[in-house]
Structures are given as structure tokens and as C-alpha cells.
Amino acid sequence: MLEVISSNSNINFTGKFKLASILSIVLVLGSLFFSYSKLKFGVDFRGGAEVQVKFADNVKLDDLRGNLVKSGFKGLSAQTIGEQADNEFLLKVAGDDENLNTITQSLTDTLNKNYASQGVEIRKVDIVGPKAGAQLRISGFQAMLWALIAIMIYIALRFDFKYSPGAIVALFHDVSIILGVFALTGTEFTLQTVAAILAVIGYSVNDTVIVYDRVREHEGQFVGRSLAEHINNAVNETLPRTILTSGTTLFVCITMLMFGGLAIRDFFLAMTIGIVVGTYSSIFIASPITLMCEKFQKNKEPANETVKA
Known part of the structure; x- marks a missing residue:
């Protein structure tokens, strides 16, 4: 031994x-x-929105995160789902009861606008309130x-x-x-x-x-x-x-x-x-x-x- x-x-x-x-x-x-x-x-504990998004073309995680931060989203976290080649991501952004719906809509609009050529698909949207x-x-x-x-x-x-x-x-x-x-x-x-x-x-x-x-x-x-x-x-x-x-x-x-x-x-x-x-x-x-x-x-x-x- x-x-x-x-x-x-x-x-x-x-x-x-x-x-x-x-x-x-x-x-x-x-x-x-x-x-x-x-x-x-994290968003799980302080409240915010979670958006699951998939792209038809290749999108780098760092580029996606950087573009969304530049767009003004605070407390943003992004991670891949599945294999990297799947181009699927989970995005989390902080918010409160007053602006959760606004932030969620703004995030989806930004994704649709900035990544229209990459074939963006919003697969799921979840909202976690601050109390929850x-x-x-x-x-x-x-x-x-x-x-x-x-x-x-x-x-x-x-x-x-x-x-x-x-x-x-x-x-x-x-x-x-x-x-x-x-x-x-x-x-x-x-x-x-x-x-x-x-x-x-x-x-x-x-x-x-x-x-x-x-x-x-x-x-x-x-x-x-x-x-x-x-x-x-x-x-x-x-x-x-x-x-x-x-x-x-x-x-x-x-x-x-x-x-x-x-x-x-x-x-x-x-x-x-x-x-x-x-x-x-x-x-x-x-x-x-x-x-x-x-x-x-x-x-x-x-x-x-x-x-x-």
C-alpha cells in the first residue's frame, strides 16, 4: 500500500x-x-429574472456577457447550458418588485435586437421576486x-x-x-x-x-x-x-x-x-x-x- x-x-x-x-x-x-x-x-436569493436563450450560430459566452453589461444590465451572470456547441445560455439579472417585468422585457428586447443575425431564441423566462x-x-x-x-x-x-x-x-x-x-x-x-x-x-x-x-x-x-x-x-x-x-x-x-x-x-x-x-x-x-x-x-x-x- x-x-x-x-x-x-x-x-x-x-x-x-x-x-x-x-x-x-x-x-x-x-x-x-x-x-x-x-x-x-445571487439572483436566487435576492430576486431577479432568469432567461434561457439559444442561438442558431456560434456565440461566445464572454462576448454575450460583455455586450449585456454594456447595455446597462446590473448584477448580470451568464453561464452555458449543456455542451458549448449547443450555444445555449442561462442569463440572470438582478431586479426588484417595481422593475422586474421591465428588466425582463428589456433583456429579451436587447437579445432580439443585438443577436437577430445569430438566430436568437428565447426558450424560457422566470422571475424570482425579492420576497421569494x-x-x-x-x-x-x-x-x-x-x-x-x-x-x-x-x-x-x-x-x-x-x-x-x-x-x-x-x-x-x-x-x-x-x-x-x-x-x-x-x-x-x-x-x-x-x-x-x-x-x-x-x-x-x-x-x-x-x-x-x-x-x-x-x-x-x-x-x-x-x-x-x-x-x-x-x-x-x-x-x-x-x-x-x-x-x-x-x-x-x-x-x-x-x-x-x-x-x-x-x-x-x-x-x-x-x-x-x-x-x-x-x-x-x-x-x-x-x-x-x-x-x-x-x-x-x-x-x-x-x-x-
């Missing part, structure tokens, strides 16, 4: 928890700040919240309650950093992003569960050792598997991000960030929180015994 790092390695991960915790706190606080102040929501967009936005965040709650219950039932907070904090850390990068890069938060974040949540918790499972195994085999020692040994033993699986998945995500086209770019941007920070958080976030929870339980037990006495 190929081993990038020997499973017998003895890296002192627990000794680096304090430095990693400081770094993570800075990253999460910065990400939350930028997410609150700079995050851009706001409801979708709430539903998207609720989906992530319910996923976190379900994972917390699962971890508590499969292992022990002291393991649940670490998994949840690690996932919150991952989601926050993804949103922060989206805010900093000006990438729109869309339904695709929600799907990618839910996928990242599942991938990240899988890494965490593997470490927890090995910790539980060590607690049964080596009674008397501290939890910090169990965690250190478990992370070292699972490190080769973590690097290989995360590395191969990351390679695929980067490839799709670079060569997959605009239609799936945002999805794989979130996945790429999520795999990196998810692998990091499984080691340097979930484990220290678990140690803190165990210390809290041990400090609470003498206090309870004193009260009973």
Missing part, C-alpha cells in the same frame, strides 16, 4: 493546538466580518443548520457527548471560512454554493468521525492513557489515509475548478476550499474542543461530589 507518511509517525499534534486555535479564531472572525459586510447573494429570494436564502441557511444539528446528534449517539461540540465547531469553522473567501473574492452566494457547503459538511465530518473512531478504539485498548495521547496517536495513524483521500479529492476539485467551465466553477471553488479547511479542522479544531469538553466534565465531577457530600 502506498504511504505518503508512515502510519508509525509520531508528530506532536496536540502540542500545536494552541497556535492552531489562535489562527482559526482569527480566520473565523475575519470570515464572519467579511461575510456580513461583503457577501453577494429572501425565503430561499433563509431556507438555504436552515438546511445547513439542520445538517449540523443532525450530525451533532449522530456523533453523540455513536461516540459520546464530549465528541459532539468538537465536530460542530469544526464544521462551523469550515462553513465560515468558505463564506469569507466568497465574500473576499466577490463570488456570489447561490443555490450551488449551498449544495457545495452541504457536501463539504458531509466530507469534513467523515474525516472527523474516522479520527474519533480511532480514538475510541485506543481508549478501549490502552486504558489509563490520557485523551490527549489517544488523540495524538489516532491522528498520526490516520494521517496517511487523510492525506491520500483528501489529496485525490482535492486534485479532482481543482481540475474541475480550472477546466470545468463557469457553470460549475462556484460549486468547485467551495469544494476546494472546504476540503482544505475540512482536513485541517478535523485535526486542529475538533480534537482540541474534545479535550476541552473532557476537562470540563472532569472539573464538574468533583464539584457534584462536593455538593452531594
